[in-house]
Amino acid sequence: MKFTLSWLKEHLETEASLDDILYALTDLGLEVEGVENPADKLKGFKLVKVKEAEKHPDADKLRVCQVETDEGMTQIVCGAPNARAGITAVLAKPGMYIPGLDITISVGKIRGVESHGMMASERELELSDEHNGIIELEDGEIGMEFADWLAKHQPSKVDPVIEIAITPNRPDALGVHGIARDLAARGLGTLKPLKVETVEAKFPNPISVEITEAAKDGCHVFGGRLIKGVKNGPSPKWLQDRLLAIGLRPISILVDVTNFFTYDRNRPLHVFDAATVKDGLVIDRAKGGEELLALDEKTYKMPEGAMCIFSGGKVESIGGIMGGEETGCSDETTDVFVEAAFWNHLDIAKGGRALKINSDARYRNERGIDPAYNMQALDDATAMILELCGGEASEVVIAGEVPDVSRSYKLDTDRVQSLVGMDIPAERQVAILESLGFVMDGDMASVPSWRPDVLGEADLVEEVARVESLTHLEPKPMTRPSGVAKQILTPMQVRESAARHQAAGLGFNECVTYSFIDQKSAELFGGGSDAVRLENPISSEMSHMRPDLLPGLLAAATRNQARGFADLNLFECGPAFFGGEPGEQRAQISGLRVGATGAKDVHGERRSYDLYDAKADAEAVLAAIGAPAKAQILRDTSPWFHPGRSGKICLGPKKVLAEFGELHPKVLKEMGVKGTAVAFTVHLEEAPMPRGNKIARSAFFTNDLQAVERDFAFVVDKGVNALDLVNAAGGADKALIEEVRVFDEFIGGSLGEDKKSLAITVRIQPTGGTLKEKDLEELSAKIIAKVEKATGGTLRG
Secondary structure, rough: OEEEEEHHOEEEEOOHHHHHHHHHHOOOOOOOEEOOOHHHHHHOOEEEEEEEEOOOOOOOOOOEEEEEOOEEEEEEEOOOOOOOOOEEEEEEEEOOOOOOOOEOOEEEEEEEEEEEEEEEEOOOOOOOOOOOOOOOOOOOOOOEEEEEHHHHHHHHHOOOOEEOOOOOOOOHHOHHHHHHHHHHHHEEEEOOOOOOOOOOOOOOOOOOOEEOOHHHOEEEEEEEEEEEOOOOOOOOHHHHHHHHHHHOOOHHHHHHHHHHHHHHHHOOEEEEHHHHHOOOEEEOOOOOEEEEEOOOOEEEEEOOOEEEEEEEEEEEOOOOEEEEEEOOOOOOOOOEEEEEEOOOOHHHHHHHHHHOOOOOOHHHHHOOOOOOHHHHHHHHHHHHHHHHHOOOOOOEEEEEEOOEEEEEEEEHHHHHHHHOOOOOOOHHHHHHHOOOEEEOOOEEEOOOOOOOOOHHHHHHHHHHHEEEEEHHHHOOOOOOOOOOOOOOOHHHHHHHHHHHHHHOOOOOOOOOOOOOOOOHHHHHHOOOOOHHHHOOOOOHHHEEOOOOOOHHHHHHHHHHHOOOOOOOOEEEEEEEOOOOOOOOOOEEEEEEEEOOOOOOOOOOOOOOOOOHHHHHHHHHHHHOOOOOOOEEOOOOOOEEEEEEEEEEEEOOOEEEEEEEEEEEEEHEEEEEEEEEEEEEEEEEEOOOOOOOOOOOOOOOOOOOOOOOEEEEEEEEEEEOHHHHHHHHHHOOOOOOOEEEEEEEEEEOHHHHHOEEEEEEEEEEEOOOOOOOOHHHHHHHHHHHHHHHHHOEEEOOO
């Protein structure tokens, strides 16, 4: 958004300096992106008086001038035809930079005569293209800065141009009047009221306007009037100067008036040549395929559903975006139809994107304009056209209704001070809102129609804080509570932190991957259903919520391997999703090891990772989060693990704490990971939470009773898992049996082809007292009975 300082002062009565205005704009949230101040390049150029001008002795077209400056008399050789005694000119002294010539002048000799400077022309100072003579002023004191003289006599030539960045939620600041309102609320001046025009209708409007049923949700109201007998032509100088200053090319009065209202009031308008409008105007949605030669001299094919203005069955304008060339105004135009409409901003945005048109009208209509100003804008624009072009206006024809956007929210002045952190009196809060156009009724604030961004009580707080300025916020130390502070983190957050620290301590590098993956990868890990499919995915590779953390880690491993990193240790802690509803997710931590345990060395210590590495990692993380030390190791893991080289740690058949092992070769192939990979996944929510509010660790306990070990050998069927036998033996007495481990396996021989022998060691740790031989015999009998029942095996003789 560009505007000039003088334009701003048409709406704001202020004595504030340019620097104060620029600072206030940025502080109010209207960030200043740039300032072009023509006066900056004119610094040092001062007014002088030519006392004498004699012909140069060696050149007919040169004059040797004696010039009176603020430092006394000096000699200037000048070739301008208007260089003569008695005129007031502008002097560039030696050492000054001339912008129009891109040189720095110095004392020099011209045809043998010294010249101490140069009297400048307008082109040499980049004020205009005039270069037939030096600048000749009607008055001015010797030594006066030329920039100050221009500011007083020709302010448009030194008018600073300010450019600010507008966030999408502040459409009211897309007009100079709205910017002035913010500055007035800050206290930099007084907002000047807008002149309310009333245009008397001279005749009925012969042009009908209709909004079709299909278009009523896209165009809320469409108003217009016919003006007969206008005389189009170049705009007055003041209007051209304003448009040129902000980078717009003046075209004609009728077009320039609409551009003026676009920037002055954030009110896009359109003017049709009434002679080209046949059978009235119909606002309807395009069927798709209609073509229009637009004002930018490009032909556009309408997308289906785009808001268009039709006349005689043809598209005459793209509603709220751009008009057509055929109905555009020219110097021969005598009758015009001026329209002002309020469009659905979503339809404008959709149509503009589809057509790839970026116009000032689209920019404002898709962000939101003031609906309440719609019909008054029509009168204001009509009055300006009548003043500049003459003619007479018809009655206003209206289709649709101006939407009611009135709404009110409660202003809790105490809550504002609490949230903002500044002592802002209630009276000041009310004054701020009223200066921004809010209407107060007790503690209820009615939102002005030009502020579509204010949608709740929190926005009222923001407006007060924005105008009062958060730069006044004083830092204060937080109140320190007495005693020990209460725990802030939830138990699950504490558990996740402990798991992260433990994984990092095991040598893993943490990854943070997207929660979205492609459908094919999701299906490999039990997901990919419609319940977890995204309605509007970022890309086709991120179409589904992840069912597990391992797909993201495997993708990261693939990318690292492609860059030459073969040995990887990665982990991630976060949610995995099994449904699309709130709560249908679970907290996990997963680790992935790919490659070997270390670098190659002469001792041969390097080895590939195996499932026991993953088992140790899983057990270490479970210990860190406080999971029970005694747990069962079972098979029947998830299908993405290797069926014979994986396991799960359980508190029971249905209470799975973790899974570990090698990943299935087919999964690795699909994910593009080379070699073997081992992984673990710990389900953080499955481990029982500690009872009570116990923070300290339990006391360290050492048993003073000696443990006893007993060995057993069982003959079982060849297909029996050693794990089943170990679990059965350990379940004989969970209080006394501390550990069961397999130390030998024998297959064949006298046992036969279908049998095998598994030898185990059972470590028995007494707690209450020393075990007697009788106790050990009873426990041994329980172990044998349990194993026989679970596996069908017999004690080997």
